[in-house]
Amino acid sequence: MAPWVRRGMRSVGAGLAAIGLALTNVPLLVLSIVALVLVPVPFLGMALVPWTTILVRMRTDLERRIAGRAGVPVVRPYHPPPDRSVPGGWRRFRWVVTDPATWRDLAWLVPGALVGIILGVITLAVPLYGLAGLTLTPVWIWLGTGWYGYGTAWSVDSVGEALLCVPQGAAILAAGLWSAPWLRRVDALFDRLLLAPTRAADLRLRVTQLTVTRADTVDAQAAELRRIERDLHDGVQARLVSLGMMIGLADELIDRNPAAAHELLAEARESSGTALVELRHLVRGIHPPVLAERGLEGAVRALALSLPVPITVDADLSGRLDTPVESAAYFAVAETLTNVVRHSRARHAWVSLRHVEERLTMVVTDDGAGGADSAAGTGLRGIERRLAAFDGTMALSSPPGGPTVVTMELPCALSSPRTTPSFATD
C-alpha cells in the first residue's frame, strides 16, 4: 500500500474520531457553565470549578495531542499549580480562574466542536462517496434502479454511463484519501488558535524553562568545580608533596646511604612524570586542547581514536561553533561515548555530526546490548542538562537487544569556515 494511501486512511479514521470527540464538547460546556453559576454557593462552588476545569483540560490536552500528530504541535499553556493547595481551597480556585488559558479553553469548546464536526464529515464523506461509486452504484444500476445518478451522470440510464461511475469513484476516493491529512491539519490549525499559549503565556513558559535550565547549569558547574578541586587535591598536589618528600629524604640520605638516595631520586623522577600525566588528564577534562585547536569535529575524531571500542566518525561541519556551545556539544558526545564503552558491550559505534538549518545534530549509535534508560543513570541525565542550557535536546532509543541510538540536537550557528589552518595564528 502506498504511503499516501495509508496516511489517508489513518486521517479518515482520525476524522471519525474527531466527530465523536467533538460531541463531548457540549456536555463539557454545560458542566462548566453549571459549575460557574454555582460559584456563589458556599463550599460547593469553589470546589466544582477546578473539577470541571480538569475535565475540560483532559479534553483539550487530547485535542493538542491529536493536533501534534497531525503535524501542528500545540504547547500546553497552563500556569503551574500552586504549592500547598488543597482540593476545594481558595488557592486552587484562584489558580484556575486567573489562568487565561481556562477561559480560552471554554471559548474553544463550541467553535472547536463545529469545525471538528464539519471537517470530520468532509474527511469521511468524500472517500465514502468515492467508495460508493466504485462498488455499490454500478451494482444498483445493473439491478435496474435507473433513477440513481452518480458523479457527472444524472441519471444513469445506459450501461456505458454506469461503467463511467467506476473511474469517477476511484478518482473521488483517491482525492478524498489524499486530502484527508490536509483536512486534519486545517482542524489542528484551528485548534491552535485558541488552545496554544498566548504570547504572554508563551513568554511565561519560556521564563519557567529558563529558570530550571539555569539552575541546572549552575548546579552542574558547581559540581564540576568541586570535582576539579578534588582531583587537584588528591592528584597533582599530593603527588608534588610526595615528590618533595622523596627529594628531601634523598638529600638527607645522600651522604649516609648513597644507594638509597639514588633509588629515591629515581622514584621521584617517575613520580614527577606521573604528576604531569595526571595534570594532562585533568586539563583534558576541563577543556581538551584539541577542542581549542581543531574544534568539535577534530576533538571528536581524536576522542574516537583514544577509546577501546572502534568508532566511525562521520562529520561534515564547515566551520566552528561558539566556544561554549562547542564545549557542551563535545562533552555531550564524549559522555555518550563513555556510556557506550562502559555499559553497552558494543563492538562498534558510530558518531555523526551534521549542521543543517542552524541546528547541530549529533547522533551516536552503537551495536551493543541496548536497554539504556535515561531515568536510571545520571550520565544521560547530565547530557540532557548540558544541552538544555543551550536549548538543546536529547532523544534516546534503546530497545533491549540494541541498537542504541542517542540523538542530540543543538540550535546554533556555524562561524565562517576556516579554509586552511593558519600557522601564524595557531
Add this chain to the structure above:
Amino acid sequence: MRVVIAEDHALLRDGLTRILQAFDFDVVASVDSGPALLPALVTHRPEVAVVDVRLPPTFTDEGLQAAIAARNRIPGLPILVLSQHVEPLYARELLSTPRGGVGYLLKDRVSNVGEFIDAVRRVAAGGSAMDPEVITQLLARREPLAALTVREREVLGEMAEGRSNAAIGTKLRITEKAVSKHINNILTKLDMPPSDDHNRRVLAVLAYLNA
C-alpha cells in the same frame, strides 16, 4: 619515639613513614581514615601524632576534627596537623584545645626533612610548630603590632612558628641574649605577662595573635 600517622593518600603515608623511620621514629600505626584515628591514638598512646586534615569518609576536615577530639580525650597529646592549604581558622581551633604540643604545617614543609623532623620533635616535647604561612596571615591582621620594630616583628614571627630562642638566634644571626631582650620588649609592648616557660610563652603569643 613512638608516632601514629593518619594520611589517606598511600604515597604520602609511605613517604612520611619512610622519613620518620629514617630518623629513628617508631611508626606504631598508620591509619587512612578519620574514624580509625581515635582508636589508634587511644590504643597506642603515641608520643606524637602526625595527622592529615582531609581524610575519608567525608573528605572534609575529618582529620582536624579527629585531632581535636583526641586532644580533648587525651589531654596533652601532641599532635602535628598537616594539610595542603593552611587556614588561620583551623589553627585557632587547634590552639583552643587543652594544652600540649601542637603543630600545623603545610605538607610542602615535609620536603625540608631536617626542619620537619625538628618540628615533630618540638611538638612531641610539648612545643609548637606553626606554618610560616599561618603566622604571616595572623601577623598581617593585628593592629597593635605596628608598635613593634621590624626586628621585633621578625622575632615574633619566628617565635610564633615555635622556634626556641637559640634557633631564632641562629636563624636571624643574633645572639641568644639579644633574642631574649627582643622577646621581653615584645611582651611588654603587647601587654603580655612575662613567663620563663618557653612553650607556654609561645602558646600565649599564638593565642594573642589568634584572638
